[in-house]
Amino acid sequence: MSRWLVPVGVAAVLALAGVALVNGLGVAAPTRAEQAQRLAAELRCPDCAGLSVAESTSASAAAIRAEIDAQLAAGSTADQVRRHFVERYGEWILLSPSAPVAWLLPVLAVLAGLLGLTIWLVRRRAPRAAPAASPSAIDLQRVRDEAEALDA
Amino acid sequence: MRRLRWLILPLAVIPLSWVLLTGFSVNPNEVPSALIGKPMPTFTLRTLSGSTLSSADLAGRPVMVNFWASWCGPCVQEHAVLLDAQRRYGDRLAIVGVIYQDSTDAARSFLDHHGDGGYPDLLDEGSRLALDFGVTGPPETYFVDAMGIVRAKQWGPLDTAALESKLAKIGVSG
Amino acid sequence: MLPTLGHVAIVIGLAACVFAAFAFVAGARRGDAGLLAAGRQAIYAAFGLALIASLAMVVSLLTHDFSVEYVARNNATTTPPFYSIISLWAALEGSILFWTLLALGWAGLVMYRYRDRHPALMPWVGMTVALVGVFLFSVMVWPGNPFTQISPAPAEGNGPNALLQNHPFMGLHPPLLYIGYTGLMLPFAFGIAALITRRTDEAWLAVVRRWTIVPWIFLSCGIVAGAWWSYEVLGWGGYWAWDPVENAALLPWLTATAFIHSSMVAERRGTLKVWSTGLVIATFVLTILGTFLTRSGIVQSVHSFTQSAIGPWFLGAIVIALTASLGLLLWRIPDLRDRDAPPNAVSRESAFLFNNVLFLGLTFVVLFGTLMPLIFQAFGGDRISVGTPYYNGLNVPIFAALLFLMGVGPALPWGRASWRSVRERFALPLILGVAATVLALALGMRQVAPLATLGLAVFVGAVMADEIVRGARARGRTRNEAPPTAAWRLATRNRRRYGGYVAHFGVLIMAIAVAISSTMAQSTTATLAPGQSASLRGYTLTNDRLVVEPLPEDPRVTETRAEMSFAGPQSGTLATALRDYPNSSTAIATPAVRTALGEDLYVTLLASDAKTGSVTVRIFVNPMVVWIWVGGFILALGAAFAIWPDPRRVPVTAPAPSPAASPARLPAEGS
Numbered sequence: 001m002s003r004w005l006v007p008v009g010v011a012a013v014l015a016l017a018g019v020a021l022v023n024g025l026g027v028a029a030p031t032r033a034e035q036a037q038r039l040a041a042e043l044r045c046p047d048c049a050g051l052s053v054a055e056s057t058s059a060s061a062a063a064i065r066a067e068i069d070a071q072l073a074a075g076s077t078a079d080q081v082r083r084h085f086v087e088r089y090g091e092w093i094l095l096s097p098s099a100p101v102a103w104l105l106p107v108l109a110v111l112a113g114l115l116g117l118t119i120w121l122v123r124r125r126a127p128r129a130a131p132a133a134s135p136s137a138i139d140l141q142r143v144r145d146e147a148e149a150l151d152a
Numbered sequence: 153m154r155r156l157r158w159l160i161l162p163l164a165v166i167p168l169s170w171v172l173l174t175g176f177s178v179n180p181n182e183v184p185s186a187l188i189g190k191p192m193p194t195f196t197l198r199t200l201s202g203s204t205l206s207s208a209d210l211a212g213r214p215v216m217v218n219f220w221a222s223w224c225g226p227c228v229q230e231h232a233v234l235l236d237a238q239r240r241y242g243d244r245l246a247i248v249g250v251i252y253q254d255s256t257d258a259a260r261s262f263l264d265h266h267g268d269g270g271y272p273d274l275l276d277e278g279s280r281l282a283l284d285f286g287v288t289g290p291p292e293t294y295f296v297d298a299m300g301i302v303r304a305k306q307w308g309p310l311d312t313a314a315l316e317s318k319l320a321k322i323g324v325s326g
Numbered sequence: 327m328l329p330t331l332g333h334v335a336i337v338i339g340l341a342a343c344v345f346a347a348f349a350f351v352a353g354a355r356r357g358d359a360g361l362l363a364a365g366r367q368a369i370y371a372a373f374g375l376a377l378i379a380s381l382a383m384v385v386s387l388l389t390h391d392f393s394v395e396y397v398a399r400n401n402a403t404t405t406p407p408f409y410s411i412i413s414l415w416a417a418l419e420g421s422i423l424f425w426t427l428l429a430l431g432w433a434g435l436v437m438y439r440y441r442d443r444h445p446a447l448m449p450w451v452g453m454t455v456a457l458v459g460v461f462l463f464s465v466m467v468w469p470g471n472p473f474t475q476i477s478p479a480p481a482e483g484n485g486p487n488a489l490l491q492n493h494p495f496m497g498l499h500p501p502l503l504y505i506g507y508t509g510l511m512l513p514f515a516f517g518i519a520a521l522i523t524r525r526t527d528e529a530w531l532a533v534v535r536r537w538t539i540v541p542w543i544f545l546s547c548g549i550v551a552g553a554w555w556s557y558e559v560l561g562w563g564g565y566w567a568w569d570p571v572e573n574a575a576l577l578p579w580l581t582a583t584a585f586i587h588s589s590m591v592a593e594r595r596g597t598l599k600v601w602s603t604g605l606v607i608a609t610f611v612l613t614i615l616g617t618f619l620t621r622s623g624i625v626q627s628v629h630s631f632t633q634s635a636i637g638p639w640f641l642g643a644i645v646i647a648l649t650a651s652l653g654l655l656l657w658r659i660p661d662l663r664d665r666d667a668p669p670n671a672v673s674r675e676s677a678f679l680f681n682n683v684l685f686l687g688l689t690f691v692v693l694f695g696t697l698m699p700l701i702f703q704a705f706g707g708d709r710i711s712v713g714t715p716y717y718n719g720l721n722v723p724i725f726a727a728l729l730f731l732m733g734v735g736p737a738l739p740w741g742r743a744s745w746r747s748v749r750e751r752f753a754l755p756l757i758l759g760v761a762a763t764v765l766a767l768a769l770g771m772r773q774v775a776p777l778a779t780l781g782l783a784v785f786v787g788a789v790m791a792d793e794i795v796r797g798a799r800a801r802g803r804t805r806n807e808a809p810p811t812a813a814w815r816l817a818t819r820n821r822r823r824y825g826g827y828v829a830h831f832g833v834l835i836m837a838i839a840v841a842i843s844s845t846m847a848q849s850t851t852a853t854l855a856p857g858q859s860a861s862l863r864g865y866t867l868t869n870d871r872l873v874v875e876p877l878p879e880d881p882r883v884t885e886t887r888a889e890m891s892f893a894g895p896q897s898g899t900l901a902t903a904l905r906d907y908p909n910s911s912t913a914i915a916t917p918a919v920r921t922a923l924g925e926d927l928y929v930t931l932l933a934s935d936a937k938t939g940s941v942t943v944r945i946f947v948n949p950m951v952v953w954i955w956v957g958g959f960i961l962a963l964g965a966a967f968a969i970w971p972d973p974r975r976v977p978v979t980a981p982a983p984s985p986a987a988s989p990a991r992l993p994a995e996g997s
Contacts (some may be wrong), residue, residue, distance in 0.1 A: 044711045047289040049626055050569050052714060055562045057915070057932050057944050059253045060287075062851075063279035088193075088286035090186035095713030097698065102712075106694055106720050110687035117683050121671040157656055164652060169645050171697060174704040175624030176637060183709055225911045 036068050039081055043068075044095050052095055183288050185305035192217070192296045193284035200251065200259060200273040207300075214322040215246045215296040218310075219282060221254040222262035224290040230309035231266045237315055238269040245324050249273035252282055252290045297322040329394045332382030333473040336466045339375035339426075342368045343459035350456060354449035365452050366437045372459050373430040380427045383420060383472060387413050393479035396420055396472050402485035404880045409491045415500045416490045418621060418636070419472035424501075426462040429508040433459065436512055436537065447530065450519030451512075458511050461643050469635035485882070488907035488914045495555040503548030503575055507613050509541025510578050513585070514610030514651070517603045521654045524661050526599040534606065535589045539969045542582045543962045549575050550958030561915030561930040563849060563946040565954065568717040570625045573696045574616025577689060581609040584685035590822075591678045594740060595669065599662040600655070601682070607651045612693075614644050619696065626699075670742040677735030684728050691720045726778055729837055732830050733786030736823070737793055752785075755792065759785030771846075779841035783834045790827050817967075825968025832960030839953035849946040851932065856939040863947040865894035865927055872939045882908050885916075888931050888941040896922050902931045902943065925949040 030038065040054035045061040053061045053068075064085070071081045085093045096102070187193075192215065196206040218234060220227040238247055251259045251273055259273065276282055285294055288307075295304040295318045304318040319325065346368035353361030383396070387410040392398040400417045401410055415424040433455035440448050466472060490496050516534045520526045552575065557565035566572060585605040592598040619625050622637030669675035695712045702710050737751050763781035771777055798813035807815065817824035852860035854869035861867070870889045877883040887903040900918035907914060920927040928946040935941075 042715055044713060046287065050567055050711070050713050051562060055564055055567070057562060057851075057930055060279055060282065060289075063283055066278060067280070067283055085283075086186070087190075088186060088284060089288075090183065090286070091708045091710050092183050092186075093286075093711070095711055096716035096719065097702075097710045097712060099702075099707075099710075102698060102710075102716070103720070106687070106691045109690050110683070110724065113683040113687060114680070117676075117679055118671070121668050121676055121679070157659060161649065161652055161656060165645060165649050168648070169641065171700050171704045172618070172624070172641055172644070175622070175700045178624075178703055180624060180626040180699070223911065 032069075032072050035078060036065070036072055039068050039072075039078055040065050042082070042095055043085055044093050046089065046093070050095075182307045183286075185294070185302065186286055187294070187302040188305065190302055191300050192294070192302050193281065195274070195281050195284070197274040197276065197281065200256060200263075200275060203272070205248070205272050205274060210246050210248070210296075211300060212298055213246045214244065214298050214319075214324050215248060216319070216322075217248045217250060217285065217294040217296065219250045219252045219285070219287050219290045219292045221252045221290045222258040223254060224252075226309040227291045228266060230291050233310045233312060233315055235267055235269045236312070237310075237319075238271055241319065241324055242271070245319070247271040250276050250281055252276065252287065253279060293318075295319065295322045328382045328386055328391065329473040329475055332379040332386075333471070335375040335379040335382065336423075336463055336471075336473070339372045339379070339430075340460065340463035340467055342372040342375060343456045343463055346372065346456035347453050347460060350449040350452040354453075362449055362452070365449070365456070366441060369430065369437050369452060369456060369459070370434050372456075372463075373427075373434040376423070376427040376430050379466075379472075380414065380423055383423060384411055384414055387411065390483065391479075392481070392483050393475050393477065394472075395474045395476045398476060398480050398483040400484065400486050402483045402882065404882050405483075405486060405491070406879050408494070408497065409486055412497045412500075413486050415504065416486050416496065419466070419470045419474075421500070421504075422462065422465055422470050422636070423472045425504055425508060426459070426466065428501075428504050429455070429462060429511055430459055432509050432512055432541070436515075440533075444529070444533065446523050446525060447516065447519040447533075450522045451515040454515035454518045455511060458515075461639075465636055465639050469639055485907065485909045488905070488910035489559070491907075492905065492914050492916060493555060493559045495551065495558060499548060499551035499555045501548075502544050502551055506541045506543070506545025506548050507575070507578065507616075509544060510538070510582060510609050510613050512537040512541065513582075513606040517606040518651060518654065521603060521651075521658045524658065526603060526662060528593060528596070531589055531593050531602070534602075535586065535593070536969055538582055538585055538589075538606070538609075539965055542579070542586065543965050545575070545579050545582070546958065546965070547962050549579060550955060550961075554955055557951065558917070558919060559915075561917040563847065563917075563928050563930070563944070563948060564844075565951070568692075568695070568712075568714050570696050571620045573692050574620050577612040577616055577692055577696075578609045580685050580689045580692070581605050581612060584682045584689075585609065587678050587685070588682045591669070591675045595675065600659055603655055603662070605682075607655060608689075611644065611648050611651070612689075614640060614647060618644060624700065625696065672738065672743045672748065674735055674738040674740045674743075677731050677738055681728060681731050681735060684724050684731070687724050688721055688728075691717065691724070695720075722775055725837070726782060729779070729782045729786060729833075732833065733782070733789040736826060736830070737789050751792070752789065755785045755788035758788045773845045776841040776845050779837050783838050786830070787834055790830065794824075794827065821970060822968045825964045825966075825970075828964030828967055829961050830964070832957045832962075832964055834957070835953050835960060836957030839950040839957060842950045843948050843954070847946055847948045849944060851942065851944045853933075853940060853942040858940075860943075860945060861894075862945050863894075865892055865896075865945070865947060867892045867929065867943070867945060869939075869941050870899070872934050872936065872941055874936055877905065886913070886931070886934055886936075888934060888943060890918075890929065890943075892920070892927060894927075895925070896920055896927060900927075900929060902929045904931050904934070921952050923952065926951045 037054060040061075041052045043053045043064060045051045045053050045056035045058055045064070047058050047060050048056045051061075053064045055061075067084075068081055071084065072078075076084070082094070091098060192207060194207040196204060199205050216237070218230075220230070234247065234249075237245070247269065249271060256275060263273070274281065279287075285292075291306075291309050293306040293310055294302055295306075297303050303321045306314055306318055310318075316325075346365045349361045349365035349368060352358065353365060383394075385391075386394050386397050387401050388407060390397065390401055390403050390405070390410075392401075396417065396419050400413045400420070405413070413420065415421045433452075436455070437448070437452055440451075444451075485491075513534045516530065516537065520530050520534075549572075552572065553565040556567070556572075557563075582605075585602060588598055588605065589602055592602045618637065618640035622640060624637065669679070695717055698712050699710055702708060733755065734752070739747065759781045762784035763777050766777055766780050771780075794813060795809075797816050798809045801807065801816050802809050802812040805812065848863050850860065850862050852867075854860055854867075856869055856871060859866050859868040868891050870891055873885075873887045873889060875885060875887075877885050884906040885903050886906070887901050889899065889901045891897075891899045898920070900920060902918040903916040904913040905916055915930050917928055917930040926946070926948045928948055930944045930946075931941060932944055933942040
């Protein structure tokens with residue numbers, strides 16, 4: 001691949017992506033049915049083990065779906081609908097806990113892990129300017145891998 | 153400094169075992185009611201016998217709202233306790249049954265078979281009232297005091313001991 | 327008679343394991359080969375005894391011997407033989423018996439295979455597996471006796487759990503899962519042995535790798551088969567609900583997968599000893615923790631077993647195993663500390679390390695999520711639920727990052743990669759990946775998750791294809807072979823690398839299938855009078871008739887069956903049913919699944935009216951679901967290919983060349 005093809009290709013694809021994004025994602029605010037579906041996926045079906053109202057086929061899940069629809073039709077916001085059910089069932093009805101610690105702790109743990117590893121990798125090895133492997137080094141590497149496998 | 157690594161051991165073992173140990177004391181299927189201390193949801197519903205009952209009709213009296221269904225196994229054992237409660241406390245306490253996701257025919261034949269306490273049984277079309285009470289599955293019973301405030305909830309079938317201790321919370325005793 | 331035999335076998339099994347543990351320790355300390363041989367014999371004997379007890383249970387189930395409480399609770403005279411046999415693992419006590427059988431099977435296999443090798447390690451491996459045996463047999467002697475008898479024996483039993491007798495997959499998914507689960511005791515045993523003897527060398531690593539991957543393959547198949555079972559049986563149209571029981575299987579899988587990857591770095595560089603040992607310990611502790619969570623009844627789950635007396639025993643096992651193994655590890659840390667400098671930031675090693683951090687991130691999310699209701703409860707907080715939105719919200723980005731690394735990692739050279747080689751490798755795949763995303767966007771795909779997955783999958787697929795093609799070409803040129811021959815020879819001579827590619831290819835397929843099926847499924851609920859139709863995404867379903875009749879193979883079960891015909895991309899007839907089992911208060915759904923390569927038509931009966939013959943059904947069109955099972959199969963196949971013994975290669979236990987002398991490190995050091 002020649003030197004200019006890559007940047008041009010990347011630029012072209014990115015431009016296309018931008019156009020597609022503007023055309024695609026910008027279009028529609030969620031319809032009421034979509035909003036209802038999204039809410040149903042966030043609420044726990046009261047008489048199942050861990051399924052959401054959207055997934056469950058139980059009668060109480062159907063009742064909650066109907067209630068969500070009715071409330072959205074009456075002009076309630078998604079937040080109001082959520083609060084409606086939390087008032088009656090408690091936090092338990094939400095399939096993802098609203099306590100910030102529930103989300104923060106894992107996110108921080110993963111970020112700390114990634115950051116720690118990066119620091120460990122970078123700290124003890126000052127970056128070297130010179131390229132390490134020549135273009136053929138990779139093919140060389142493959143031949144060596146193979147040779148090693150045969151020797152072993 | 154190096155010895156500090158030994159701190160990892162208690163830090164890993166103790167919290168984990170403590171959290172798991174506390175798990176033994178609680179039934180994971182039992183959900184405490186969010187309604188405790190709040191007013192009872194309002195309703196106006198038809199009863200099995202064809203009349204209409206509204207929550208306003210119950211004002212000023214302690215109320216016991218029992219969600220049940222003919223398909224629910226534990227409801228059969230519980231039914232005897234309810235009939236007994238109606239006999240003992242019927243003068244001071246309003247008992248209201250709510251038929252949970254069941255056909256009226258099945259509910260009627262359940263009562264024919266196991267005995268009708270004479271208290272109203274509400275038809276809860278679309279489970280609206282069950283959702284308002286936050287019912288997870290029958291049998292569940294809510295205890296409302298004379299001021300209309302929910303004071304206690306029984307998850308699962310009532311027995312006499314549970315009945316008496318929860319009735320005491322809404323001022324019904326002996 | 328037979329139950330007594332089973333019980334006696336268990337008691338002697340316990341004695342055999344206790345003896346084996348002592349024999350191994352004493353034999354190792356005194357260097358007494360006779361004692362060690364006796365320890366091995368005791369392990370074989372314990373396996374034989376577990377086998378006798380299991381057979382006694384199976385025969386009791388088949389002959390409906392209701393004097394055994396377990397049989398009375400989980401069997402009935404009408405239970406078909408197949409479901410009688412698999413009832414061995416359908417409830418608590420029986421599953422522990424089956425578990426013991428499998429664990430000792432693994433133990434016996436390893437003790438036999440390495441009877442003449444690794445003389446320093448094996449006694450301690452033997453001790454560890456014997457102690458696991460002691461625990462399992464003790465559970466069956468005291469709190470969870472499978473042969474508890476009742477007298478007088480009832481005339482009829484309760485019958486198996488309705489949910490578990492509804493599909494033949496119950497004969498497949500639990501054994502696979504349990505084989506994998508119990509097998510993960512082996513890397514732990516080798517880890518403990520290495521810590522005690524201070525031998526975490528290459529030979530050790532090679533053995534542990536092998537005995538991690540073999541159970542890992544079973545565990546992977548078991549998890550996929552479990553998802554398949556839940557799809558075919560539970561009737562909600564999905565296959566994964568992040569239920570505690572699913573999480574329990576996933577947790578050790580995640581840490582074992584992390585180990586499989588990090589062990590390659592460890593092997594290559596002779597480093598990461600503490601890390602590797604920590605991972606195998608964590609894997610084993612997570613298997614006990616998972617067992618505890620699903621069997622103690624302390625979390626709410628689809629098929630948690632009833633709350634029972636074995637809970638405290640498993641909690642005790644967790645505390646002992648964790649304290650002992652972590653303590654041992656901490657004690658040995660000064661001996662294990664790596665002296666080598668960390669690898670270069672852009673290299674295959676570092677990609678593997680990032681992979682490990684991400685896998686541990688997934689482990690943390692899943693473990694924390696599963697325990698969170700308990701944690702909140704312990705601190706006196708509200709009762710909370712943790713479900714799909716939580717797990718997906720946190721895990722999907724991690725999975726996406728892993729997918730990216732899966733493409734990048736294997737294509738980076740060991741040691742150190744130059745910017746130029748990186749560009750050469752990844753530019754074209756990157757363009758293809760973005761192009762695929764754009765195309766999908768243009769074709770109307772709008773959700774972020776499937777778009778990102780698709781783009782990443784194309785990127786990774788292109789990198790892998792490029793690797794394979796380049797390798798085959800290079801070999802073809804130098805040896806004058808046709809490209810397919812060259813590719814095959816290259817693969818069979820580099821089993822690990824190419825097996826890894828196949829496994830990764832399976833993961834790619836699964837990733838795409840999961841992303842698309844979970845976001846683009848459609849469903850509708852319809853109540854249909856006889857002859858009436860409903861349609862969804864090109865399919866038209868017609869209610870032909872409603873049948874209510876007893877099941878031919880088990881007349882105690884009433885089946886309410888909607889017979890329907892469907893037309894569209896596929897056409898034909900189907901029957902979807904609700905079964906009323908005498909021992910279940912709710913009817914069990916038997917969804918009809920019509921699978922095609924592109925999509926499944928999935929129909930669940932919700933309700934029916936016998937008088938009018940009308941039925942209420944939920945109809946799903948689930949795209950690409952079958953590819954999840956296919957991808958899982960390819961994943962397992964790739965892993966099996968990677969570890970398939972190669973006759974040309976020296977046995978893995980031969981001392982490997984020391985990493986410093988390995989030629990592959992030359993580029994790094996030569997720079």
